[in-house]
Amino acid sequence: MSNLPTTLPAWLALLESRHAETVINMGLDRVLAVKERLQLSFSCPTIMVAGTNGKGSTCAMLESVLMRAGYKVGLYIKPHFLDFNERARINGDMASDETLVAAFNAVEAARGDTSLTYFEFTTLAIMKLLSEAGMDVVILEVGLGGRLDAVNIIDADVSIVTSVDIDHTDYLGDTREKIGFEKAGIFRAGKTAICSDPVPPQSLIDHANAIGADLWLMGRDFNYSGDKQQWSYGGRGQRRNSLAYPSLRGANQILNACAALAALEALKLVLPVGAQEVRTGLVTVELPGRFQVLPGRPTIILDVAHNPHAAAALNQNLGNMGFHRYTYAVFGSMHDKDIDGVIAAMSEHVDHWCLATLPSPRSASASELAAKVQLVQPERDERTINVFDDPGAAYANAISRAGEDDRIVVFGSFLTVAGVMAARKSSLH
Template identity: 30%
Template sequence: MDYNSAIKKLFSLHQFGIKLGLDNISKLCEFIGNPQKELKAFHIAGSNGKGSTASFLASILMEEGYKVGLYTSPHFVKFNERIRIDGKEIDDDYIVNFVSELNSYIDQNSPTFFELTTAMAFKYFYENKVDFAVIETGLGGRLDATNIIEPLISIITTISLEHTNVLGDTIQKIAREKAGIIKKGKPVVLGIMPPEAIDSIKEIAEKIGSRVLLLKEIVDDKGEYLRIKNNPNYYNIYQTPLKGKFQLFNAALAIAAINQILILSNGINIDRGIRNVVRNSGIQGRYEIYNNNPLVIFDSAHNPEGVKSFLGEFIKDKKKYTKRILLFGVMRDKNIPEMLFLLREHFDEILITSVNYERAASIEMLQDITKQLKINSIMVKEPEEYIKKFISSNKGNEVLVVLGSMYLLGQVKKMLAKNFNGVEKILWN
């Protein structure tokens, strides 16, 4: 089996869809020796910000001198992006060997794509003797495949209405699902979220003897910067390479979580951890400047809360542009009407597209929604071709925002990195 065959085998498991529950992953991990039981892990759930918080966590720990495994999803261009140690993607050979060794098990037991990928990450981190593993949940928390770990600490970033068909149709229900990652006697740090979400999580934490730390109680918002209580001193965050005020809170959440487990050596290492987050974690798609002239921004805002965070940054500069164009594509289980309602007044032209993924909203579905909202929209069936034409037009005062699902950004990035002969070609600045 070569790399392409292994990846094809992995992706074929998408046919089994999403199976929330821990029986399959527990059986799989037992088969490979339960590597997750040996990991010192930080476990992160949340509606928004979990990938950024995980990246800040990993980066700060790396700058403190630790060997750090980072598991996130989805990937943008290459599967290997999901599993990293000290910023380096998992080796092709490891993926091939892992899938080859489990080939018969896969055929007989039909694990899902995410279950097999999660087990791979656990084994890879264990065999490479990481000091810490930073693990991001896939969907929800309580029944997510990652939830067989016993973390040092749990982190819940934000709570908003998402995946309501799976997680529940109220903030309280969704909060309880996310709170399922909290383990008996282990602390949990909560980001900025609605009071009803905090109350629901606190109730669960108290029942199992877990201490709750609220970010709002240790962070003082000074407007242009955040001041964090970093016992016995204070630490200020002025900016991060990831644009947006909300990223200051994600960085603060990472610092607060680490402080519960370790004594951070000094502010210099925290500074480096924040400053080098992109290099150390490979994070993409967070107000990412894909091209400078003309300006193309990629943002993985995939729900109304994410859109609000994006707009908080975008509206600072939107008047600079003679024309503002939105290219939008998202999963069908999101609150699409609210997302488009929030976005419409900030763009002169709205383009809708879709992605080759089973959960994606079709162009026709998006068009129906825009009609209901009385939004004029244009269908774009080949988004990467539109982006290439926009870039080549060199309209310096215009801006194109490609926003929505990470799957959309990943597909676009992959196609843009190739020319028509399939030869790698980097287009961005």
């Protein structure tokens, strides 16, 4: 044990190297065994959030509102853009290297000869850290699916499924019904189960009913109404009137906000939250890379849309933005995504494609993307397609060509947005 890493970068490098041998192992037996040895449990209410899109936004809204109400809030959110520490937040601040190293040491000691993937190991470590941080409430974002995700070793007090769409078909199945069943795996008997997808798969409803979860459905148990200026939430027994729209921009954010408010309604006896805290919390919430519009010109938008459902929402948001002469797209994707569907959803607004290969063995190459753009997007004058070895180079090209009245939209995989964030950061120094 004495030769364990002593710094966070060294720990992450070790886990990455181990991870090379451990494929994604669907199944919770190993994680549950290590959880027992760690004696991992939460003494405060926990909220778990799954969904194809909208998970991160819903988590961030819950964190923002609950912090405004004076609660100590722990959040596990992923993936990270620049620092691994972004995944563990205590009262809005990233966990320190020291606390993460201590948590990694604890998991390593408890693991014995049980092999864990990178995601399982880090999930256990961050949950251990949050369980010991004296929190009033902990919010846990599910990574992939739900039923077999490492986060699902916790029995949450409230479970939320934000949206169900086609993604990760290799693991979750290729229909909304199959994927809905996987996401519904986070629901628990006798506990609140919220689904903010306006058209939930029947499989999700059936599973919730079969296990005796208390299912809250959008349109049946909670809903919203609004005009251009403000909106209202109506739940089973609680109304929230004259709310400002969430600061996270985009068409689906109102559904995510409803899910967050339904969770708060379900927990109102243990975590009461006042009207003003809800208003302020929704207006001040921040989340990098979710239709994030950067200040300055040309207009730059960062969005981690990487499936057709998210790309359609991004396309709609671009359409609502007002006039821009040309739109440059910096785009990179994993090859197992529905790339044609994403390009088709975005083709209405994109004039110039700057396509990037991502730093991952799972990346689609920029030239593969270029071939798909040519097939999917109808020919038009003045359209260009260029390929680059990495997102930073693609972004540099877009910046060098875009005028003040243009806009650059950086989208696709987290690695696309992270690559551009890193390039921007280094160009500022």
